Amino acid sequence: MSEQASLDFGGTGDGNVGQHENFDEATVPEIQGLSYVPDFLSSAEQKRTLETIDRSGWMDDLERAVQHYGWRYDYRSRVVTADMHIGPLPDWLNDIAQRLLSVTDSFDRVPDQAIVNNYEPGQGIAMHVDRHCFGDTVATVSLGDTWQMDFRPLGGDRSATVHMALAPGSALILSGDARNLWLHGIAKRRRERCQQGGWRPRMRRVSVTFRTTVPQRVRGEDDRNFPN
Numbered sequence: 571m572s573e574q575a576s577l578d579f580g581g582t583g584d585g586n587v588g589q590h591e592n593f594d595e596a597t598v599p600e601i602q603g604l605s606y607v608p609d610f611l612s613s614a615e616q617k618r619t620l621e622t623i624d625r626s627g628w629m630d631d632l633e634r635a636v637q638h639y640g641w642r643y644d645y646r647s648r649v650v651t652a653d654m655h656i657g658p659l660p661d662w663l664n665d666i667a668q669r670l671l672s673v674t675d676s677f678d679r680v681p682d683q684a685i686v687n688n689y690e691p692g693q694g695i696a697m698h699v700d701r702h703c704f705g706d707t708v709a710t711v712s713l714g715d716t717w718q719m720d721f722r723p724l725g726g727d728r729s730a731t732v733h734m735a736l737a738p739g740s741a742l743i744l745s746g747d748a749r750n751l752w753l754h755g756i757a758k759r760r761r762e763r764c765q766q767g768g769w770r771p772r773m774r775r776v777s778v779t780f781r782t783t784v785p786q787r788v789r790g791e792d793d794r795n796f797p798n
């Protein structure tokens with residue numbers, strides 16, 4: 571594993587969302603099971619997806635706004651229960667979920683759950699490992715501004731943290747060690763470090779995280795197999 575991924579990434583500081591000409595220079599941490607596909611969605615697909623998201627209703631369970639598809643997730647009990655099944659993913663999400671299978675062979679089937687996270691400047695997500703009611707692969711598609719994600723091995727101290735920039739249109743795929751043995755999160759702050767040094771204001775970022783739910787780990791269907 572590389573000692574420390576570059577902190578220099580994306581963003582011009584000129585306030586134009588969608589201008590991220592430096593993102594391809596971002597360093598991808600060498601963590602087993604982590605892969606990054608920079609141009610997974612075209613600009614037109616990003617725009618269309620964001621417009622569809624913005625026409626849908628937001629939940630205010632958390633500080634950041636969220637949307638749940640396929641299965642609802644309870645942030646308090648941190649489980650999925652059988653009665654949380656919403657239904658199949660809508661076509662616009664299912665198309666993306668299907669396409670993920672063409673860039674990774676880590677999924678054992680098409681993801682059936684998606685959570686949209688809306689991050690305004692100052693917001694983020696705490697360091698965490700995804701719960702095991704979800705399958706062994708998780709994929710996040712980024713929209714909007716380029717923000718940094720942090721990774722730290724479970725049990726490691728802060729000095730072991732590595733970072734990478736998630737550019738709009740990219741897909742980040744976590745499986746194996748990256749999924750199970752590393753925490754990931756996004757620091758709550760209002761600014762991002764610029765490629766050329768200094769800082770720029772953060773703009774809105776939206777992510778869509780795709781998962782498979784594991785039926786025998788959905789509480790209420792077979793509690794014996796539910797690990798935590």
Ligand SMILES: O=C(O)CCC(=O)C(=O)O
Pocket residue numbers: 685687695700710736754755777779
């Ligand atoms: O916003 C992201 O890129 C990551 C989201 C995430 O880690 C989660 O929903 O568990």
